[in-house]
Amino acid sequence: xxxxxxxxxxxxxxxxxxxxxxxxxxxxxxxxxxxxxxxxxxxxxxxxxxxxxxxxxxxxxxxxxxxxxxxxxxxxxxxxxxxxxxxxxxxxxxxxxxxxxxxxxxxxxxxxxxxxxxxxxxxxxxxxxxxxxxxxxxxxxxxxxxxxxxxxxxxxxxxxxxxxxxxxxxxxxxxxxxxxxxxxxxxxxxxxxxxxxxxxxxxxxxxxxxxxxxxxxxxxxxxxxxxxxxxxxxxxxxxxxxxxxxxxxxxxxxxxxxxxxxxxxxxxxxxxxxxxxxxxxxxxxxxxxxxxxxxxxxxxxxxxxxxxxxxxxxxxxxxxxxxxxxxxxxxxxxxxxxxxxxxxxxxxxxxxxxxxxxxxxxxxxxxxxxxxxxxxxxxxxxxxxxxxxxxxxxxxxxxxxxxxxxxxxxxxxxxxxxxxxxxxxxxxxxxxxxxxxxxxxxxxxxxxxxxxxxxxxxxxxxxxxxxxxxxxxxxxxxxxxxxxxxxxxxxxxxxxxxxxxxxxxxxxxxxxxxxxxxxxxxxxxxxxxxxxxxxxxxxxxxxxxxxxxxxxxxxxxxxxxxxxxxxxxxxxxxxxxxxxxxxxxxxxxxxxxxxxxxxxxxxxxxxxxxxxxxxxxxxxxxxxxxxxxxxxxxxxxxxxxxxxxx
Amino acid sequence: xxxxxxxxxxxxxxxxxxxxxxxxxxxxxxxxxxxxxxxxxxxxxxxxxxxxxxxxxxxxxxxxxxxxxxxxxxxxxxxxxxxxxxxxxxxxxxxxxxxxxxxxxxxxxxxxxxxxxxxxxxxxxxxxxxxxxxxxxxxxxxxxxxxxxxxxxxxxxxxxxxxxxxxxxxxxxxxxxxxxxxxxxxxxxxxxxxxxxxxxxxxxxxxxxxxxxxxxxxxxxxxxxxxxxxxxxxxxxxxxxxxxxxxxxxx
Ligand SMILES: Cc1cc2nc3c(=O)[nH]c(=O)nc-3n(C[C@H](O)[C@H](O)[C@H](O)COP(=O)(O)OP(=O)(O)OC[C@H]3O[C@@H](n4cnc5c(N)ncnc54)[C@H](O)[C@@H]3O)c2cc1C
Ligand code: SF4
Ligand code: FES
Numbered sequence: 001x002x003x004x005x006x007x008x009x010x011x012x013x014x015x016x017x018x019x020x021x022x023x024x025x026x027x028x029x030x031x032x033x034x035x036x037x038x039x040x041x042x043x044x045x046x047x048x049x050x051x052x053x054x055x056x057x058x059x060x061x062x063x064x065x066x067x068x069x070x071x072x073x074x075x076x077x078x079x080x081x082x083x084x085x086x087x088x089x090x091x092x093x094x095x096x097x098x099x100x101x102x103x104x105x106x107x108x109x110x111x112x113x114x115x116x117x118x119x120x121x122x123x124x125x126x127x128x129x130x131x132x133x134x135x136x137x138x139x140x141x142x143x144x145x146x147x148x149x150x151x152x153x154x155x156x157x158x159x160x161x162x163x164x165x166x167x168x169x170x171x172x173x174x175x176x177x178x179x180x181x182x183x184x185x186x187x188x189x190x191x192x193x194x195x196x197x198x199x200x201x202x203x204x205x206x207x208x209x210x211x212x213x214x215x216x217x218x219x220x221x222x223x224x225x226x227x228x229x230x231x232x233x234x235x236x237x238x239x240x241x242x243x244x245x246x247x248x249x250x251x252x253x254x255x256x257x258x259x260x261x262x263x264x265x266x267x268x269x270x271x272x273x274x275x276x277x278x279x280x281x282x283x284x285x286x287x288x289x290x291x292x293x294x295x296x297x298x299x300x301x302x303x304x305x306x307x308x309x310x311x312x313x314x315x316x317x318x319x320x321x322x323x324x325x326x327x328x329x330x331x332x333x334x335x336x337x338x339x340x341x342x343x344x345x346x347x348x349x350x351x352x353x354x355x356x357x358x359x360x361x362x363x364x365x366x367x368x369x370x371x372x373x374x375x376x377x378x379x380x381x382x383x384x385x386x387x388x389x390x391x392x393x394x395x396x397x398x399x400x401x402x403x404x405x406x407x408x409x410x411x412x413x414x415x416x417x418x419x420x421x422x423x424x425x426x427x428x429x430x431x432x433x434x435x436x437x438x439x440x441x442x443x444x445x446x447x448x449x450x451x452x453x454x455x456x457x458x459x460x461x462x463x464x465x466x467x468x469x470x471x472x473x474x475x476x477x478x479x480x481x482x483x484x485x486x487x488x489x490x491x492x493x494x495x496x497x498x499x500x501x502x503x504x505x506x507x508x509x510x511x512x513x514x515x516x517x518x519x520x521x522x523x524x525x526x527x528x529x530x531x532x533x534x535x536x537x538x539x540x541x542x543x544x545x546x547x548x549x550x551x552x553x554x555x556x557x558x559x560x561x562x563x564x565x566x567x568x569x570x571x572x573x574x575x576x577x578x579x580x581x582x583x584x585x586x587x588x589x590x591x592x593x594x595x596x597x598x599x600x601x602x603x604x605x606x607x608x609x610x611x612x613x614x615x616x617x618x619x620x621x622x623x624x625x626x627x628x629x630x631x632x633x634x635x636x637x638x639x640x641x642x643x644x645x646x
Numbered sequence: 647x648x649x650x651x652x653x654x655x656x657x658x659x660x661x662x663x664x665x666x667x668x669x670x671x672x673x674x675x676x677x678x679x680x681x682x683x684x685x686x687x688x689x690x691x692x693x694x695x696x697x698x699x700x701x702x703x704x705x706x707x708x709x710x711x712x713x714x715x716x717x718x719x720x721x722x723x724x725x726x727x728x729x730x731x732x733x734x735x736x737x738x739x740x741x742x743x744x745x746x747x748x749x750x751x752x753x754x755x756x757x758x759x760x761x762x763x764x765x766x767x768x769x770x771x772x773x774x775x776x777x778x779x780x781x782x783x784x785x786x787x788x789x790x791x792x793x794x795x796x797x798x799x800x801x802x803x804x805x806x807x808x809x810x811x812x813x814x815x816x817x818x819x820x821x822x823x824x825x826x827x828x829x830x831x832x833x834x835x836x837x838x839x840x841x842x843x844x845x846x847x848x849x850x851x852x853x854x855x856x857x858x859x860x861x862x863x864x865x866x867x868x869x870x871x872x873x874x875x876x877x878x879x880x881x882x883x884x885x886x887x888x889x890x891x892x893x894x895x896x897x
Contacts, residue, residue, distance in 0.1 A: 067711070067762070068763065069767070075709045076708050130784075132837045159800060242703050282706050508688055509688075550692075
């Protein structure tokens with residue numbers, strides 16, 4: 001069994017990053033100009049990294065599927081970004097942010113990485129303010145904070161309900177500055193088709209030009225994947241339509257190990273599913289849980305009446321309502337972490353207390369806050385979210401409580417990386433949601449934006465130099481090497497194959513089927529039987545797909561059906577790996593809830609003795625069982641406890 | 647509801663386009679406009695025909711990818727929202743809906759309803775940033791910013807870069823888009839330092855790329871899905887004038 005080396009620097013927790021930086025290799029300015037770096041993705045992680053590499057003087061090429069770097073999925077993040085500034089003087093510190101994040105992740109993340117994340121969090125806020133990000137401020141002109149789940153302090157910085165937009169536009173402006181200076185070259189509307197490995201090192205990529213269909217070869221001394229998460233395996237999720245797992249899946253198939261694939265976050269506050277034709281789900285920011293109270297009826301017969309429409313929520317007496325989060329978790333109440341809140345909603349709905357026409361919804365009620373603070377205050381805090389809700393549901397949330405239900409939102413799993421964010425393929429790095437690194441089995445709200453920008457602005461610009469310092473002798477990599485020719489050929493063959501199957505089922509129909517299998521068996525509640533069945537069903541679906549899918553159009557033009565088909569083909573395989581990982585992890589932790597392993601009160605029951613590790617999966621060939629490697633997690637600086645939000 | 651769709655089809659940038667009529671049946675009032683197009687597309691694919699290409703991604707009004715003239719109006723009939731946020735309850739059974747791409751010279755059609763908006767990126771690359779490098783930045787609270795300015799900057803920063811303002815303008819002017827960025831930075835101390843250079847460079851780029859002049863009809867403001875205020879244009883004009891007046895080279 002290969003030994004996975006996380007390359008954690010020696011020393012005390014708070015000295016590790018300082019020590020690393022003090023001793024790492026650097027590249028001098030004249031050599032930087034001669035080194036090429038490819039960055040795939042222009043979300044927070046990719047844009048921040050590319051801009052920073054450009055500033056340092058490297059030759060940077062950036063790729064993305066969008067028509068503009070500004071449209072990367074990070075743009076959609078609503079609620080905020082964490083940092084340990086302790087501006088509200090409420091007891092926050094780097095250590096506390098680190099601790100909350102490790103605990104929130106149910107002790108399945110690497111101590112050293114998470115500490116570094118907390119350590120650089122403050123610089124991120126400084127950086128963004130300097131770029132002109134208009135964060136919310138108080139009347140004295142200083143930065144304002146709000147609270148998010150899993151924390152007892154207010155450490156979340158925000159820009160109305162559009163924090164991701166503003167942070168991404170900040171990173172986009174930094175990237176644009178470098179594109180303007182020509183240190184960075186941007187390639188928009190390019191889909192990553194393969195990673196090219198030469199003599200064991202990542203040396204380039206193959207992309208498809210989404211306008212012309214041309215297959216292009218690009219080479220570099222190092223490649224960074226910052227292509228986001230794979231929540232769309234579930235078909236319905238809060239992710240944007242084009243979010244995909246293909247880039248990291250190609251890397252996996254080229255030998256990069258995949259870390260904790262089954263760790264998925266189901267977000268508790270989303271607008272419930274309404275119809276067959278639905279294309280995606282809409283998140284209602286977690287920040288709403290600051291002022292909204294979550295409840296369902298106490299009595300089954302009331303729930304029944306509400307579903308039939310004969311009883312209105314507002315008419316149900318206070319004593320007939322079950323504020324189940326406040327009841328079960330008095331210390332954190334409505335602000336318990338996401339996995340806990342989602343599971344509690346599912347539990348109530350499964351027991352028959354759900355509301356809405358489908359019974360798959362719970363209330364998020366602002367009546368009390370409106371009474372206490374006034375409608376104006378609520379409107380100034382959440383106006384745009386309320387408006388969004390009303391546009392979608394056609395109901396006024398100031399008058400009737402919102403209806404919400406959990407939905408797939410984020411993937412903690414991703415490409416396995418070491419402390420340097422390097423994958424098991426030398427020269428291939430992964431950043432942002434695409435890697436598995438910092439969130440363990442559950443991510444806290446407002447921590448993904450922090451991690452994306454930390455990776456991009458403050459980690460990769462250092463660690464990539466440690467690698468590139470050994471590459472200064474290597475001239476520009478030629479794209480006529482046999483490995484590039486081969487990778488291009490395989491890509492073309494794959495496309496040709498998809499276009500010629502000419503079956504009878506649409507690509508979307510397969511995606512929907514896969515989504516259902518995943519949601520039913522690899523979703524909020526998982527068990528051995530369901531997971532075993534899911535693996536079988538997915539394998540059958542894969543065979544069916546390659547026999548019967550219909551992809552219209554040709555390769556040499558804009559062809560969204562082909563793009564989708566390429567993604568769904570990868571999602572099917574990725575879904576199987578997720579089910580395998582979930583099956584092998586015989587414990588419950590964070591967002592991974594195995595029904596067989598729970599406490600008598602229905603809380604997740606970890607098995608620290610046997611499962612305190614990261615599972616890192618190695619590809620072994622098409623239709624061959626992958627091999628799991630383990631990276632043991634060693635907790636030197638904190639005590640591992642059962643998570644308790646009561 | 648059943649609807650007739652009159653959709654602009656154009657095979658590529660160079661090809662000639664034309665309208666094609668399609669019928670869709672049983673569309674739920676709860677479906678979004680783009681979901682209605684998904685339903686049409688899935689039925690076209692099932693028949694072996696090529697689906698209609700359109701830009702979209704987040705489907706919640708924030709990425710700025712979706713576009714479309716719907717019955718002659720950018721982002722359709724409803725105010726203050728994008729095409730992806732519009733629901734079919736805005737339409738009536740039996741109605742005919744005309745769907746076209748943005749029509750503006752600086753946004754050439756790529757295919758069907760997709761257009762090329764990279765000219766917006768070029769304007770930003772010309773000056774739409776604060777020239778700071780990563781790292782070595784003073785504490786975020788070292789410069790307090792009056793809340794009012796921060797709020798106005800945020801209003802301007804809400805622009806999603808969709809291009810509806812250009813599409814709505816008879817001159818294809820990009821003034822609303824450019825002024826939103828210029829204003830955001832001009833209102834903040836961090837952006838003030840380069841305010842004069844920035845406005846000149848962005849305006850020069852905008853002119854170079856063939857965007858038209860502003861003749862103060864404010865169709866842009868009326869059609870902007872983020873309700874970006876035309877007062878930003880006035881602010882930009884002031885910035886631009888003072889930059890011209892004070893145009894000394896050394897600082
Ligand atoms: C609705 C919503 C709200 C959220 N709110 C918050 C929040 O309040 N706080 C928080 O901390 N987190 C939040 N998150 C999570 C957070 O937004 C994401 O985890 C984070 O933005 C991911 O950033 P990224 O840079 O890793 O990837 P992304 O922003 O997803 O960028 C991916 C990039 O890769 C490119 N790409 C993808 N696939 C390919 C391919 N095959 N080939 C080429 N290029 C490709 C894309 O074009 C894009 O540029 C939210 C997420 C969602 C869905
Ligand atoms: S100003 Fe409004 S219409 Fe113009 S690009 Fe920005 S959001 Fe779109
Ligand atoms: S699809 Fe993102 S704004 Fe409409």
